[in-house]
Amino acid sequence: MTLQATFLGTSGAVPTTERNPSSVFVRRGGDAFLFDAGEATQRQMMRYGTGFDVSDVFVTHAHGDHVFGLPGLVQTWDFNDREDPLTIHVPRGVRDQIEALVFAVGGDVGFPVRVSEVSAGETVLDRPEYEVRAFDTAHRTTSVGYALVEDDRKGRFDREKAEELGVPVGPKFSKLHDGTAVELEDGTVVRPEQVVGDPRPGRKLVYTGDTRPHDPVVAAADGADLLIHDATFTDDAADRAEDTGHSTAGEAAEIAARADARALALTHVSSRYAGDARELREDAEAADFDGEVFVAHDGMTYDVPFPDAD
Template identity: 65%
Template sequence: MIRVTFLGTSGAVPTVARAPSALHLNREGDEFLFDCGEGTQRQMMRYGTGFGFSHLFVTHLHGDHVLGIPGLIQSLSFNDREEPLAIHGPPGSKRHLRDLVHAAGHDPSFPVTVHEERPGGVALDREEYEVRTFETEHHTSSLGYALVEADRKGRFDRETAEQELNIPPGPAYGKLHDGQTVELDDGRVIEPEQVVGPPRPGRRVVYTGDTRPVDATVEAAEGADLLVHDATFLDEDGDRARQTAHSTAAEAAQIAGRAGAERLALTHVSSRYAGRERGLEREAERAFDGEVFLPDDGDEVEVPYPDADDAADGGAAPDVE
């Protein structure tokens, strides 16, 4: 299960309905926070994400993306957190992020490490997934992040194994699904490709932060199951988008289309559109054939496997007897 919770969807100025930028992602129990605008800790309490995140990925140092860090760090200390926290930011951000961690002379009660990342790198490397960085275009040093899962094992064809190849149920099934050649008691040698299909793609969730539409996002979001893209302005304010290094909803949709993304979430909505935000959604729908939505604060989205009918097994090995 990947669950994305939109904690803050406003542009630089919050509104009554929308808080500054923050997004929580839970991947099979591994929890991450992307950006941490003012009041993020309260949004986390309000929308029930909990505080079990282990990594905070910061796209850039503008206040609406980082001013929630001091309060969140202090609250975690007051609640006796012991688990370490890693904070990742763009080039040149380490000193400023450390200052935010220690704001007002506060030293956290738990280990906090700060890492500067560079575009085109891997901020977090796990066996089952990576969090990759990519270049974005804003009026300061900035990065986007892509959580990219490794391919899953192909489906095990139990019917072929049992009925056509007469392989007795047991440990041989698991070995074949793990890619091992098996010799049966009758001397036959069975290769994995005889009973295991091709690898199945994992999931990809991409978060741009504030940015102009750029080719690097297209590359990072190729085939993405969910692209969360800056959509600060309507087309009627396209000049303002270019001046402030943001994107319009239509531009975000064009990026999603070029990337072949499945779903597009529009975020970082300018406060000038309070009460008429759905115009952004309509503009994006005209430019993108996939699913478009404009989340409200607190909205949750689950990201299924591309082959959703297989989501239940997740590529696990077949039962052995």
Template identity: 65%
Template sequence: MSMRVTFLGTGGAVPTTERGPSAFLVNRDGERLLFDCGEGTQRQMMRFGTGFTVSHLFVTHLHGDHVLGIPGLIQTWDFNDREEPIAIHAPPGSKRHLQSLVNAGGYRPSFPVNIHEVKPGNVALSGDSYEVRTFETDHRNVRSMGFALVEDDRPGRFNREKAEALGVPVGPDFGRLHEGESVELEDGTVIHPEQVVGDPRPGRRLVYTGDTRPVDATVDVVDEPDLLIHDATFAEDRAERAHGTGHSTGREAAEIANRAGARRLALTHISSRYAGDASPIEREAQAAFDGEAFVPQDGQKIDIQFPDADE
């Protein structure tokens, strides 16, 4: 099962010619989940070929660079004769404001738009073998939260050699054992799954902070994320500015990533101050982070592998 992240907008509050406002899309085996929806997100979706059939939109907070793409995207879906409902998940107190965006200019979409307020520390969505959890973040003058996409554990590896040694015939009984069902052999012997199946294997884990200061909740929401997408608006020489505006530096993001045990760190919400060169943020994070740290470009695609993919 594939999981691909496409970075649609990696810039800060002010867009540049290279970076749009915040948005990224996760395609999990054909199911598309959109996280934040800054100005121009629908054009970025066209430009980078992600497809439009989004089922859920997750909003970290109500600042314009994270939500002003919603009215245009809603109307485009309507023009394309969308009938399926769209669910929007957002922090407490957001529903009235998001409804105003959906109905901008008196517009009334012909398909259902369901807005759900979700408190941090809860599950926003229980999907097919995964869930999207919420956690509280710390941004300036707004209620904000991040999201963690966490897949269910997978069955352990099936030991075919051991199964055959125990007398299990090659065929459907292999599948039954792997799925957790005991089987009875012709001689009456019962073989249990734990005899031939290893320990459960973790699914993939993605964490997105939105705009935030470094917070413990990012570390606590899930252990060892495969990809942490963290606010890194400024380099360390602007640390005071980052603190005052409710953002993080590249080094601060790296410190959180280390504490979380993240495998990879994507540094986003890059200030327009670094429009020509975001390498200072990237270099500082790489120096402080034990794994792979990078500043993605708009349109960059990242495939998230299972933690044991190399085994």
């Protein structure tokens, strides 16, 4: 089952010729989501071929560089005769602002659009096999982050052991793997725990939006397979990061280390690093974080591996 993040916009508040404002497209199997929607997000989706089958948009906060893409995106969907409903999840208290923005040019569109307010600690989306949870972040306004968390998977089925116990190849294998005991022709009962290993963890993808280093982010990102964290500035601009409610690359790496994340994507890159963002990666690598670290760029796609993948 694919879990893939495509970075549509990786700039800070000011776009550059190489970086669009914030947006991340996430596909899990047949489901597709957007996390934030900076201006021209719909063009980025076309440019990088993500598809437009998004059911939910998760907004971290109501600053323009994270939401100005919503009106154009909704209008594009309308022009394309979309009929499927769309839900836009926003932090509690900003629904009126987002509704006014989405329909700023007036009129209804030809598909249902619902703006739903969420609070930190809430399960925002509950689907078979995974859920999306909101968590608290620390910015200059009401803000949340989002964690897509998969359920545990079945343990590995030991076919060799099953055959040793006399289970015939066929439907009884599936029943055992699904947790149901089976009876053999001689009356012997084989139980699932005899041939199925321990449950295996699913994957976790965490997106912070804009934030200072924050303990709730550490908790939400515990064991994350991919943490996408605000890294607006290099470490020598730590005072600027604090004043503006952002993080440095080194601070993002410290959060990733505390959370025992497996991979860290640095994003929301200030325009001052438009020509060369290598120092951000260097600052993160200098921190006490042993996982994979990279500076995300527009159009980059990252396949999130299972924790037990080779």
